[in-house]
Amino acid sequence: MNRGLTRDVVIAISETKQEPAWMMEFRLQGLELFEKLPMPTFGPDLSELKFDDLLYYLNPVDRAVSSWDQVPSEIKTTFEQLGVPQAERQYLAGVGAQYESEIVYKRLHEQWASKGVVFADISDGLKDYPELFRRYFGTVIQSSEHKFSALNSAVWSGGSFVYVPPGVHVDMPLQAYFRMNTDRLGQFERTLIIADEGASVHYVEGCSAPVYSAASLHSAVVEVVALANATVRYTTIQNWAPNVYNLVTKRAIAMRNATVAWVDGNFGSKVTMKYPGIVLKEPGAKAEIISIARAHEGQIQDAGGKVIHLAPHTSSTIISKSISARTGSAIYRGLLKVAPGAHDVVSRVRCDALMLDSTCHADAYPTVDIANESVDVGHEASVNCLDEVQLFYVMSRGLSATAAQTMIVTGFIAPLVDALPMEYAVEINRLIAAEMEGSIG
Amino acid sequence: MYTDYVNKMGNMEHNLQISNITVSVAGKQIITDLSLTVPPGAIVGLMGPNGSGKTSLAYALAGHPRYTIDAGKCSVAGTDITQLPPDQRARAGLLLTFQHPPEVPGVSIRTFFHEAYRALYGTTPWIIIERRLRNSFTFVGLPESFVERKLHEGFSGGEKKRLEAAQLLFFKPQCAIVDELDAGLDVDALIWMRKLFDACRVENPNFSALVITHAPEVMERLQPDHLYIMRAGKIHAQGGPPLLAQVKSAGYEAVL
DSSP states (O other): OOBSOOHHHHHHHHHHTTOOHHHHHHHHHHHHHHHHSOOOSSSSOOTTOOGGGOBOOOOSSSSOBSSGGGSOHHHHHHHHHHTHHHHHHHHOSEEEEEETTEEEEEEEOHHHHHTTOEEEEHHHHHHHOHHHHHHHTTTSSOTTSSHHHHHHHHHOOOOEEEEEOTTOBOOSOEEEEEEOOSTTBOBOOEEEEEEOTTOEEEEEEEEOOOOOSSOEEEOOEEEEEEOTTOEEEEEEEEOOOTTEEEEEEEEEEEOTTOEEEEEEEEOOOSEEEEOOEEEEOSTTOEEEEEEEEEEOTTOEEEEEEEEEEOSSSOEEEEEEEEEEOTTOEEEEEEEEEEOTTOOSEEEEEEEEEEEOSSSOEEEEEEEEEEOOSSEEEEEEEEEEEOOHHHHHHHHTTTOOHHHHHHHHHHHHHHHHHTTSOHHHHHHHHHHHHHHHHHHOO | OHHHHHHHGGGSOOSEEEEEEEEEETTEEEEEEEEEEEOTTOEEEEEOSTTSSHHHHHHHHHTOTTEEEEEEEEEETTEEOTTOOHHHHHHHTEEEEOSSOOOOTTOBHHHHHHHHHHHHHOSOOHHHHHHHHHHHHHHHTOOGGGGGSBTTTTOOHHHHHHHHHHHHHHHOOSEEEEESTTTTOOHHHHHHHHHHHHHHHHHOTTOEEEEEOSOHHHHHHHOOSEEEEEETTEEEEEESHHHHHHHHHHOHHHHO
16 A cells, blocks of 8 residues: 555545445545545644654454464564563453554453453454444544544544443553554554443553654554443553654543553653543543653653543643653643532642753643633642752762662652552563663763 | 770770861851761760751761851771762761651661661671661560661651661661650650660670760760760860769860
8 A cells, every 4th residue: 555645545445444434434534534624733742743753554464363472473473572461461451553544452251251351453343332432433533533533533443342241340440551663654543442331441551662764653543431430440551763753642431430540651662642531421420531641852752641621520630741862852731620510529630740950841731621610629730850858868878870870760650550460560661761761871 | 095995996996986077068168177976886076056967977978968068177987988978988987877867758677677787787687687676676666567668758866866776776877976865755764765875885895986965964874984065066175984974063164
């Protein structure tokens, strides 16, 4: 398939995937909107992003496979390096891993399948659960919202479809490893998660990517629907190569007494723009957003969270911590909105930024829009340089400058990291430590 | 008698030997041509009115980034530490207990003590370090559950002092600089301070301390082997028990 985006490319993607007519129509509408909508008018400079140079679809294997033996050996090696099979043996409920644009390896643990839990490639979700899929797909995030949601609607490929039936608790996290592997390959995965009434699920998305010579674009759309009394937790560890534009739209809708949590860790990429959102649509719904960002060497992490309280008696917490060093920029961008009818709302927003040297940059743009007087809203923000007295104190007990900085930074993000599954907590601490090794001469 | 002691030790390396140092902070000279000696096994007092430079001296010795030693030389147990970074001063055997230790959010006391101990003494079984940690907490009256707490985070003044005191026993320094450990502690704590030094000496017979306080009663209870009095960034007087008695009865003005 050629580089660049045309109507023919969109039609070819849809035909390759043997999609129903409504989906091809949905994609073409997305393309029209993409062409019409302007680039974002806020945040980092995206002018180096050349849409015509990107590949919009790539199919490494004909279809997803469910047995390890069927996975091509080159891909297997990559997974072995990532430790996927080991991780699976230990506690994974299932693995859907994206290699280039298709899911090549997925397996659903039998006990979840027997309870009716669906954890599938998104295209299989469309094929196998057409009614359920159509009822929710595109309802949480509209194609028309901005240029990148439109782009994803036009060319989406790969991603997960998750459905958890009423009352079912998936108590081991569902994990997907994403890996982008071809130069100038744009990745446009699309994930749809539906937790039915009283269900609970934790979905974990982790990314790692090798280094490329030309800029790549990763522009995903993730939609989450938490029906009454459901609980959904979505954890992302993003560690894209330093030439990747990571422009992602994620939003959840929480119905009566439902709880949604986004745990969002941004470590890699050239530019990230990502503000996971939660719409609290019915009374009793709860939102929690935890955002950890690390920016270094010219990286821009423009991240945060959005909560929209549409119903009374809803509550939300947003906690953001960023670390920047060596010309990196970490920006918190958040929205807290309370609709006129949403009384008895409780919300806490806290964002802290830690700068490790004088070449980096940190900022906070919290937008608060409250149209109801009966609310309890707290907001705290801090931007600090690494405290020289803390560093002196820790070093005075015998720890080297590197070890002392690592300890202080690890402590700074500890309240958030402690909330993660062990494997990811370890990975984050390792990423932080590796960063420190290089930051002190 | 102290001078005899110092002279007798003349051929040995002193735990702390400060020779004619000048210290500045932000370009301003705050300590001038100061010399001081702490022999192995000795408890040496450092007193003086507020603003005389006692804490500045302590910071300069431990390697505070704002304090620079512009002239002279300091050595700890034979190692010249004058221009070393703080961690290498610690490895030479120096430990400063902070008058106002900073909170280090999110870092657990256990992690901090274990990692620092290994940085000083190399690989050591976890249980050995843990036992030292618990013993030192018990000694200073901190509950064992405190090892789970974050470093000085949300501590009361007294708890901070006790956590600093525990480190004297835990880290086994060759030479401790104890800065106003008594401030904020009750009378009972003053009694165990002396016991704490004795316990440190059991750990390390050559343990010595330079104890900073401006309370003569505290100093008297510690029975220092020698006493220095500072004023305006210089040593103005030194001597044994009679000097301390003089400060106690007539104040600094009488001796300066």
